[in-house]
Amino acid sequence: MNYKTNDSINVLFASDDNFAPYLGVAIYSFLKNNHQDFRKINIHILAKRISKENKTILEEIASPFGENNLIFIEDEGISKILGKKIQANRALSSFSRLFAASFLDETIEKVLYLDADSLILGSFKELWETNIENYYVAGVLDVGPDYVKTAVGLSKDVNYINAGVLLINLKKWRNEDVESKFIDFLEKNNMQVYNNDQGIINATLNDSILIVDPKFNLMSPFLEKDYDDVIKWNGLKNYYDKETIENAIKNPVFLHFVHFINGRPWFKDTKHPCKDLYLKYASETQYKNDVVVEDYRGLKYKLFFSLTNFLPYKLVCLIYRPYRDFFIKYF
Known part of the structure; x- marks a missing residue:
């Protein structure tokens, strides 16, 4: 795996038809702020019943940004692969990302997974070129309290990453049959795992996860409240220091709009600090009239x-x- 001469990048999103407008904004913001750093961008989408109309719009959003591909991995293909591995009605929506090594071509040795409830404001080149040869995955520490760890059998003192941004070492996943570890964990827990794929990844791969700069997954709590408040009242231990978080706030690559005080920046009456910025990006896409909704x-x-x-x-x-x-x- 060559991490120094990459001129292309493989990105993975997951979405259903209802979330297509937000996926469109995420893809647009990613391409706008990353197309200059990569000769080719391959965007793979785990597509849960995304309509032909929305696929066309997503392709139109991507088309102005040079050589890139949108590759839709359809429901049927996902279900077929998962059906051979696990039997669960929730599998498609809750666990499909765990099987990226099976969905993606075996020549793809790593992939950058991104949640679609986001806005990308900077380049992922630095993260993409990070050497993860000895790690299963790289990610940013989550803002959840201790029970997110203990709920999946982990100690309160271990690292626990948020699955909104994951740099996945597919080569290592395949060579070491990581999917079998996921399946074993699911079966032992009767297909009910707290935080779904995030909980599984942390529980099964915890001894080989690379922690990266929070600028690559800056979550809403730090956008809406002071550092000291978030740390104290979420009970965060062994977390990034204040200077690191403040630098991430000043120079974010990925804004992750997890539910917090003001909800999502696309809620109609939200006071989210990124509302105007989000709507500005949305206005530059074909979904400009489709993103604003009531707080659900x-x-x-x-x-x-x-x-x-x-x-x-x-x-x-x-x-x-x-x-x-x-x-x-x-x-």
């Missing part, structure tokens, strides 16, 4: 985050966190 979060989230409108965040966390942890862990 459940009552649990709305209750918690509505309290932050008139109570200090620290106080809300102090009151709510024990209940949140209990309900998320046991329900």
Whole structure:
């Protein structure tokens, strides 16, 4: 595997038809800020019933950015591969990314997986050229509290990455039959794993994960709250220092819009700090009239985050966190 002379990149997204507009914005922002660094960009999409119309739009979004390919991996192909490996109704949506080594051509030795609830503002060249020959995967530490680790049998003190950005060493996955480890873990847990593929990756590969700079997966909590608040009230241990996070905020490559106080930047009445920036990128795509929607979060989230409108965040966390942890862990 040659990490120094890459002039092409393989990227992997996953989406269904409903999320196609946000996938379109993510692809557009990726190409706009990365096309100059790669001779060829191959974007592979795990496509869950994406319509012909949306596929055409996605191809139109990609077409102005030089030599690149959009490769749709269809439902039928995914189901066929997964059907031979695991039997679960949830497999397609929850676990399909675990089997990227089977979906993608065996000549592809590594792939950059990106979540579509995102905006890409910088180049992934540095990460793409990172040597992961001795690692299964590279990623950014998650912002979740301790129970996300203990829920999958890990110690509170180990590293746990967020699966929104993963640089995957497909060659090592194939050579060491990592998929069998995933299947064994799924079967031992009756196909119910907290955080789905993220939990599985951390639980099974934890001894060989490379932790990378948070600029490659900067999550909403650090965009909406101060560093000290996020660290203290999420109970984060052995995390990035304040200077590293502040640098990531100043120079982000990947903004990851995980649910937090203000939800997604495309919610109609959101106060998300990246709302204007997101809508600016969206306005440059064919989906400019399709991205804004009502806040669709459940009552649990709305209750918690509505309290932050008139109570200090620290106080809300102090009151709510024990209940949140209990309900998320046991329900």
